Amino acid sequence: MSFDEHQVNFQSLIEKATDIVVxxxxxxxxxxxxxxxxxxxxxxxxxxxxxxxxxxxxxVDLPAVQGTIAAALAQPGVSQRLSDYRVRHGDGSWRFFDAVTTNLLDDSAVRGIVVNCHDITERRLADRVLIERARLSKLEAEVGAALASGGSLSEVLQRCTQTIAGALQVPFVRVWTYNREARLLELRASAGQHSLVAEFPTYIPIGASLVGAIAQSRQPYLTNCTATDPNFEARDWLDSEQVVAFAGYPLIVDDQLVGVMALFGRRPMVSAEHGALGWIASVLAMAIDRAWAREALMSRREALLFRLAGQIRQSLDVEVVLQAAVQEIRSLLHVDRCLFLNYCPRPVNKDVTFLEQSYWEVAAESAQGGLPSFVGKQLHGLAAGVAPLLLQWEIVCTDEVVRPAAITVQEFLAQLSAGAALILPVQGSRTTFLGAVACVEHRGDRIWSESEVGLLRGVCDQLAIALDQAALYTDAQDKARQARDQADRLAQALDELQSTQMQLFQSEKMSSLGQMVAGIAHEINNPIAVVHGNLKYARQYLAELLRVIDTYRSTYPEAHEAIDQLLRDIDLTFVRQDFTKLLEAMGLAAERIRQIVLSLRNFARLDRAGMKPTNLHECLDETLTLLRHRLEPNGRFGGIQLEIDRGELPLVTCHGGQMAQVLMNLIGNAIDAMESIDRPAILKISTRLLSNGPQSIAEIAIRDSGYGISDDIRPHLFNPFFTTKPVGRGTGLGLSITYQIVVENHGGTIDWTSDPEWGTEFVIRLPVLLPLPPSCRT
Structure with missing residues (x-):
């Protein structure tokens, strides 16, 4: 391969590489x-x-990179490896790389040092996350161990804050609990640097400072920029402690605030740490809530025993005490049902043992909603096997009994469709065996704690005292009741005797008064009849004499001087006018006397008339005639205005004399009520006929304009011998006799209303046709 081809292949290779090649x-x-x-x-x-x-x-990593390049220069062709060094990204962040460096300066196609760089940033972050997770998991485990190690709430929280401060290497950790009554956060534990006191005091009101705001909003507050955060004012402390991060968490259980946890950090906190701290805040909140629940349980236990003792002292009512006890026990222990059982021995069959005949009866119960009531239920499966244990003060518990009685307990549970039970005896010191308290679970088995058994022991002791005292109290009550009944009968007999004596005296007095009135009326009637009868002739004779005088004067207009002088002296014209008026006044007075005498005679006859159809309007008129003088002005008394509204009334079957006495009492009382008032005195009397099905009712209403009847008098209004009048003006029998006449003798009603603004009104209602009782017939 030529040099050019080799160079082209090398360049093509590195340009297609996914890693960085330099x-x-x-x-x-x-x-x-x-x-x-x-x-x-x-x-x-x-x-x-x-x-x-x-x-x-x-x-930091530059020396290692430079060392690797130097090693490559020293050993051409030998690859030099370097791991975990950082290179700045274009955005300013740092990326982690592994590199293989090879000296190819002698290679004619390369003539340089080739570095193959592999980006390991994601792997490093994953490793760091795993390490952080392991560290935070260890923290969570240590906090859980601190919570489980026991002690008071303050001790537990103190161990937790110290664990957090050590694991996260933070200078400041504090936990406040919430006092609902005072609406204050109270410092319960702290660890690390405690010099920042002013901003995070022992007591913090809700809404005050950052911690109070966290409690009020119930939202965490997290920041990694305390230096620029306006919620932090202690700049000197932040700088001296090099604090950059803050995390505050509300401690909440079931949407209820129980406290706040807050901490500062010298480095920024990552999301994993925030997640771990959030979990710690949750478990701390539950720990605080459980601690409060335990304190409340102990407090409720003491309160329950105190309330039971108070009820024993106050009511001594066995039913009240038993019901309160079973309700409090069920609520406190969260059981499905709490019963109080009465032990009922029944030795009636000689062929059956005593305990086999005995049974238990549910005397009091508190059960969860939806469960059937067992009050009054007789339970027979518990007596034979369990009664001997309870009689020996032993506790029967479904998770402890391993003796033959356990079979009987299962029978008892089956009768109640229950899965677990705790039964304690209740035995008084002065009485025989009394009963037992049974806590029952219907939803399955239950392990009963020592504290629950201790609570029931205290309750049963109080119940035993209650039952002992109730037995003594019942005996005392029975004896006191017998004495009171006898005293009441004697008092009632004495009252009836006094009332009968007074009524007999009143009846005899009224009878004597009627006879006397009849006699006086007869004696007055004779002379007044002469006066009344001769007034007619006196008027006639006056008219004749005046006619004679007029004839003389017309016949002899020029009278003798002596006669003229006499006429001037006697003022014949005045005598003539005034004498006529005198005769008229004498006639009216005589007629008034005659009417009064007639009313007295009628009143005397009514008293002897008995039950018969009676015109109540005539009774009313006769009564008003006798009382009319009390309606007229007298001295400072301006008189009483009488207003009568007469309705259509048929004859009413009644005792006329007694009804006259009723009207006399009520109208007289109305007049008495208006004698000293400073407003117009008005006596209103109305009558009307009411329909009550087939029966017709006659109604008479008597209303005064006095100041009404005071509240302290109203309960005694119809009591015999009760009066508010001065000595000598009232016997206290008027309204009592009125009530007896209207209600008892005539089967009617008497109602009244009173108000200081307008006065008092009495309303009498009588049946028109009254079946005559034998006692009222004459």
Whole structure:
């Protein structure tokens, strides 16, 4: 092959090569670069040819490259290998290469040092990723070991921060936990450099500073440019510590913030490190949440025992205490069902043993939604095998029992369609065996922890105390109830006796008053009848005398001087006019006296009339006649305006005298309520007929404009002997007797409404046709 052909073949070979092929002179100056250089390093031939190698090789790796060239010059034809050196890319980044350098200066076709460069950048990055992954995996494993090593929450977090600081070689790692009540982040662990206190204090409000902002946004904050980041103000500290990177992560579990983790780094952090730190943040959040859950469990256990003790002291109600206990236990232990079982021995069959006849009854239950209720259910499979164990204060647990009783437990579980159970006895100190608490799982087996057994022991002790005290309390209550019942019966009998005596006295007084009124009315009626009857003749005689005087004056117009003087002295014209008025006034007064006497006689007759059809309007008129003087102005009292709205009322079957007494009491009370008010006194009385199916109802409403009935008086309104009037003005029986007459004697109703703005209204409703009870017939 000729020289030219050899040279052409060599050049064709290197131009087709995928690796970079360069030819250097003995001084390390590029004489030739293959076309692949532009694709791999971004340089054209014009940018490289004539340039020394030191313009492209990393300063750290340049001595090794120069040494390789020197070795090639010393050994022509012998290939020199160099691995893992860096060459600057056209974009300023560094690429890694392996190279084979051969001195072909003596080759007439080449006359240079040939360097075959293979790009290993991707392989190096892959190796670095694997190394980094191994390092971060080790970090994750060490953090997991720190979390599993136990201790308090602060101790666990402190070990984790120290592990992170050591593995990542960072100067600053801190973990804050979130106090929900105070809305503050509280520092719980730190490692590395602690001099940066002002910007990252022990307590940080939500939203304050960068850490508070991370908690508020619940998003990580990552940067590799702390020097130019406006969120960092401690420039001197960043410079002195050569800090360039920051990573902050919110600690979140089930969308609930539990804390924040933050750290600084002296070198930029890569995505793999961010991924590992994100995982660590997640496991720290779960560790904090679990620690809080354990603390809450212990707190709830103490709270449960405290609440049970409080309920025992307060209510001593067994049902309340048992129900509260099973509900709290099920919620605290997260079981499907919690039962309280009563032990019921039944020795009735001599051929069957005592325990075989006994059974357990579910007295209280708390079950998960959707499960059937077992309250009242009798369980027979538990008695014979398990009762002796519980009577000896032993615990029955499905994952521990290996004695013959285990078969009976399985029968018990089968009755409840359960997979696991924990049963503890409840036995009082003053009573026989009382019962047991059973925690039941329906979804499969369960291993019961010592803390769960300890919790149930404490609850059962409290329940035993509750049942003992309840038994004593029940006995005391029974005795107290018997004493109260006897005292109540005696008090009721005494009240009834006093009421009957007073009513008899009132009835006798009313009867005597009726007789007296009838007698007085008769005595007054005779003389007033004379006055009333003679007024007619007095008017007639006056008219005749005046006619005689007029005749004299017309016949003798010129009277004697003595007669004229007498007429002037007596003022005959005035006497003539005024005497007529006097007779009219005397007539009205006599008629008023006659009407009052008539009302008194009617009132006396009504009291003896018994049940019969009665005109209630006449009863109302008679009552108003007797009370009319109380409606008129008197001194400072301006009087009461009477407004009556009479509806159409048929005759009502009732006791007229008693109804008159009812009207007298209610109208009298209304007048009393308006005697000292500073607004217009108006008494409104209305009557109307109501329809109530086949029965008609007569209604009488009496309304005053007083200040109403105060709240403290309302409950006692119809109580016998209760009065707000001064001594001597009221007996306290008016409304009590009114209620008895209307409701008990006549089968009616009496309702009332009161308001300080407009006054008080009493409404009486009576059936028009009342079936007469024997006690009311006369």
């Amino acid at each position: 030819i250097l002179d003995s001084c390390g100056i590029f004489r030739y670069v293959s076309p692949s250089t532009e694709g791999i390093l971004g340089y054209t031939s014009a940018e490289t040819v004539g340039q020394p190698v030191e313009n492209f090789v990393h300063p």
